Amino acid sequence: MDLWAAARLWGPPGLLLTLALHLALCLRSAQTSVPPPRDYCVLGAGPAGLQMAYFLQRAGRDYAVFERAPRPGSFFTRYPRHRQLISINKRHTGKANAEFNLRHDWNSLLSHDPRLLFRHYSRAYFPDAGDMVRYLGDFAQRLGLHVLYNTTITHVTLHKARQAWNGHYFILTDQMGHTHQCSVLLVATGLSVPNQVDFPGSEYVEGYESVSVDPEDFEGQNVLILGRGNSAFETAENILGVTNFIHMLSRSRVRLSWATHYVGDLRAINNGLLDTYQLKSLDGLLESDLTDLAIVKDREGKFHVTLKFFLEEGNQSADAVTLPQDDNDNFAMRVAYDRVIRCLGWNFDFSIFNKSLRLSSGGEFSKKYPLIKASYESKGSRGLFVLGTASHSVDYRKSAGGFIHGFRYTVRAVHRLLEHRHHGVAWPSTELPTSQLTSAIIRRVNEASGLYQMFSVLADVVLLKENATAFEYLEEFPVQMLAQLETITGRKARHGLFVIDMEYGRNFSGPDKDVFFYDRSVGHTEDAWRSNFLHPVVYYYRHLPTEQEVRFRPAGWALPRPTAIHHVVEDFLTDWTAPVGHILPLRRFLENCLDTDLRSFYAESCFLFALTHQKLPPFCQQGYLRAQGLVGTESLRRHGVESGLLRDYTTADRRREDGARSPLGGSRTPGPPVRPPESNKEEL
């Protein structure tokens, strides 16, 4: 697994606890006096914990962060072992837009302070983990976040209390025996328990967390690495040049992140071994289920790979154990290894949580992650939220919710939810007239970083007002909770809604797909729905979908089947501002959903409409009629006349032309009939 991109560890175990034990005994009496409940308790001062603390602090809430280590981000003091983060630190994008730039900044946390951007902490594209530690320290300190360091929470349980927000308090016990009562518990402890697979001989295996990082120690050795994630390849990369060969063994084929669009899969920066394997330089990749495996140690202390099945035959002496090559003399792993290293990722530490919290379901997947809803709230206990890397079950292998550049937004979404639930602060929104709808969407799809990073997980929502004359714009709502939007946000969705999401093409990515195929990009607006690269998708619903509809949505869909859908055609520069290529089709879609005309008009046109029609298009109603019409300049007018969209009355013959009066009156004909032969298409 690839946790150093994002995760934090619940501190190095042991040491503090033993030191504190003595103290705890002395202070036992103190335990009886329980301090008044806090509103919010955050477990862990890693990126997610600090991010939550920031939002709570800004909102002026009563909170505390509990951190085992003496400083924030202790995971990064040890991991990744080889110290290079694989989250990119892009310092330049050629753009000034700070929100846009966060699309390419994978390390910064969200804050109002521009000094707290990671680019001020490292110049490296793949920065050193030490810089992350320094950054997190500064983040906590500069913003004055309320963190209780050196406080190890050893046990968490529930206490029923009618007056509590959720009908119960969370009781946290620290290493001193002190208890803390919390109305809401925010668990941001990351994944800290190395994943171990049990097989005969697993005791000979060294773990990623403890294996030497000094290449010298591997000089001239045969090495077997179990796992095929970034930690496995990172370990291999480090010793590639000094070993005899490295073999890597894993259950399934390697998944390359450039083929899957999932940053948790193998990143190109770590894949040196793939190169040497395919160029026949002795290194190799093998696929097999690790649970069938057994490792036996021979008299020289070398390790042999065999199958569990053979060991069960009863022959226990190491040299007598049947090896696969006895039957099958070209068995791939017939050589003896000097070392076997396990790099199998991490699991959530369930040990401190009382069963009554029902954090785990006991299923196979839930060994790794606690059981949560798409709102990041625990399925087992109300008021318990899981943040950060440990919340990645929501979008595992799909989006970026397990990494800083993803969960900084999901943490904000959780905070917005809490603000409404406990403090009556509705989800922030902007109310605008319909004439601004196209612009509001175009603005967000071009700069929003939350939509971009948490594609298909967080989406913007446009709630239409009665008669669709105005709308509310809500940002970064967890789409899987769409059915519960009204209760979560405190906003009403009675008159239809749009959901603005970013998506990759349905069948584009996958571990075995060729993502460089010819013709992979789509250029025509009418083919926009075939777009492969990340592109904005707008869903229109007449009614808020029900929970059923969200749950049983069509396979491969991020959202339930809408009344209508629009894809904004993919763009090589991710710049969706082309007037004809991007904005015009979007406007037509919105117009047809709202059954109105969303074009903009100069004041003169509105003037004409006002005196020749009983009703006006929204743009004239919301601008011109309020004496805020767009006057325009002479040169624009000339272009309008040339294009046929505006009529030049100064030279016009006053006699009426032939032909019937159109139902929309007047002779203003912006439609095609009067267009000159040349069209925009050719100009473009």
Next chain:
Amino acid sequence: MMSSSFNLFRVGISFVMMCIFCKSAVGSLSELSPQKYFSTLQPGKASLAYFCQADSPRNSVFLEELNEAVKPLQDYGISVAKVNCVKEETSRYCGKEKDLMKAYLFRGNIVLREFPPDTLFDVNAIVAHVLFALLFNEVKYISTLEDLQNIESALKGKASIAFSYVRAIGTPEHRAVMEAAFVYGTTYQFVLTTETALLESIGTEDIENEHLYFFHCKQVLDLTEQCRRTLMEPPLTTLNIHRFIKTMEAPLLTEVAEDPQQVSTVHLQLGLPLVFIVSQQATYEADRRTAEWVAWRLLGKAGVLLLLRDSSEVDIPQHANVVFRRAEEGVQVEFLVLHDVDLIISRVESNMHIEEIQEDEDEDMASPDMDIQDDEVAETVYRDRKRRLPLELTVELTEETFNTTVVASDSIVLFYAGWQAVSMAFLQSYIDLAIKLKGTSTMLLARVNCADWSDLCTKQKVTEFPVVKMYKEGKTPVSYTGMLGTEDLLKFIQLNRISCPVNITSVQEAEEYLNGELHKDLISYSSVSVLGLFSPNMTTVKEDFTEAGNCLKGYVITGIYSEEDVLILSNKYAATLPALLLARHKEGKIESIPLANSPAQDIVQIITNALLETFPEITVENLPIYLRLQKPLLILFSEGSINPQYKKAMLTLAKNKHLDSLTPCWLNLKNTPAGQGILQAYFDALPPLPLLVVVNLHSGGQVFAFPSDQAITEQNLLLWLKKLEAGLESHITVLPAQEWKPPLPAYDFLSMMDAAASHHPTRKDPECTKETDASEKDKKQEDKSAIRKEPIETLRIKHWNRSNWFKGGKSFRHDNKEL
């Protein structure tokens, strides 16, 4: 826009006509008494009769559907009648209550089946059910795989089977199958199921769609052998099934020696291409095997022929081994070199694809192009994009420079977005303003591109574009709310040079203020100066007035005088304190308005109303202000300046309160050329100017014209207005009241996605069927005619229900066209 509105219009008309047609056609459904009906029955002839009590309205929908079914059923020799159960003549088919009315199918006078009306929910269901009942032997309904296997083994060597799966009885697909069975039922055994499990068990992956398989059992001689199956790929419609079965009947492989261009087979008539496998004597056997293999693969998609090169008189290029001929007439045959059977197959299939695409293109051509910009602002800004604006005349602010700049000097800031057309159009006016003010203004003209400095704009509470704000030291920023044009913004900036209200300190100064000398340079921007007169002790109302003055700052000049000697002024202008004096500089008049204890908002209102003129020249800029009065407009259209006599007449009428229910105004066509467009909309043939009209904009939209042969005099006008009021004048036109609809449809990506996944079609939407009530059905009629005019895969919300029902508009529309 115009064409689309025409469409709407036409749809409306055709809809109305259709209704008329329906009404009259209901009569064509023969209505008989029971006795009469039974007397018409002929032995061996089928007849569908609906028994009902005299006109119960609840069944009118059913009757409409039944009426529609008359024609198709007659085509199959089945008569349809509505039997009225009158009291005198009861029949056992007449139920006791209205609800129990049923339809019966007779052959001769024997009842074959009875149908509760709800099984016959629409015309498709009626035709499907009736044919299903009549073709009882020809169409076997089965529900298990075993049934199918039994039929299959019984028919081996005897007859082939057309096996179809439909989702339900009574669907359009079921009707299509039944209609096909009517024609082919004697030749082939039709087998029908609605069981998805059965479909699955014969190995169909996509079990959501309707399917038709042809089981080639007739050729099977060995009874242990399975019948070969061919799946029909196009959707189940009568025409497609017909076409499919025709190709099944055609010989699998034909040997020809003539010119491929001259060969004609049934395939070509059915619109399918021909594939010639070129053979030579030497390799004849192998070629024939290949050709047969290809023929099986292409069964139902193309005709396959074996072309003997040696005996052929045609010149076939040496290496060509396949000749491809498209179904369209006049298209040259193609000689191809294809070394793989799959290549031949894909050639045919891709060709089918091309055909479809080309059809799309043709339709696109005929309809307005959705990719052509029809937004005048976007288009003009785009066309102007290459012109370099002297942007340097305004200061570009960034996140770093913004705060220091607006603190250092009074600034006007334009917030815009580089990609947003409206704000870019306004940026041009803003630059024009900068050119005008160059070097003269103390106000700094600045701009922020929110596409770059998004956070800054959010912090300044800018959520839409464009926004103009004025920043003055120590004051909260003020948003500009006037017209987005050079002149109005210039006025705002100029009037903001003075603090409003201006504090006047002496009577002499007050006089100068009132006669315009005090702000000589400004009165061109504000034709009215307002002076508030207060006694020094009137603190509350003074505060309110000050607030109001602040509010109107930038739009009108206000001043305040509250010295001890204020009585000198109040006496002179006959005002009771507190009061407002309005100095209209153009007319040189000074009026006074008493000011009761009004809150600031009311004072603002009083002042804004006072700014309105009695008989203004209406312009693009000031029309909105006058429209707020919500009164009909009395407009005098004038070529150039107004004739003083007309003006005098109008003012007199106004003075005598004859025009209180109207907003009188005049329009100078020289200043406001758009007035030409207005006149063209009002008059079919334009009479000579001047023209006087009353436009009832807010209630009804009628336009009345003052007779152009009458002189515009006070008396004539008064008389005309009286007649107008009494309803004795008829209007010359009524302004259209339509809502502004989308000018063009949008791409219907949902349908395109459905079509692409047509083997995994959209889930059934149960609501759609429920919604098919009477009114919905009317809408359908309307839609049908509209749909044909629009390009494929475009979207209008009102069609969505329908296209859901037909699961992917594309296939549906193809059928439609062919039928």
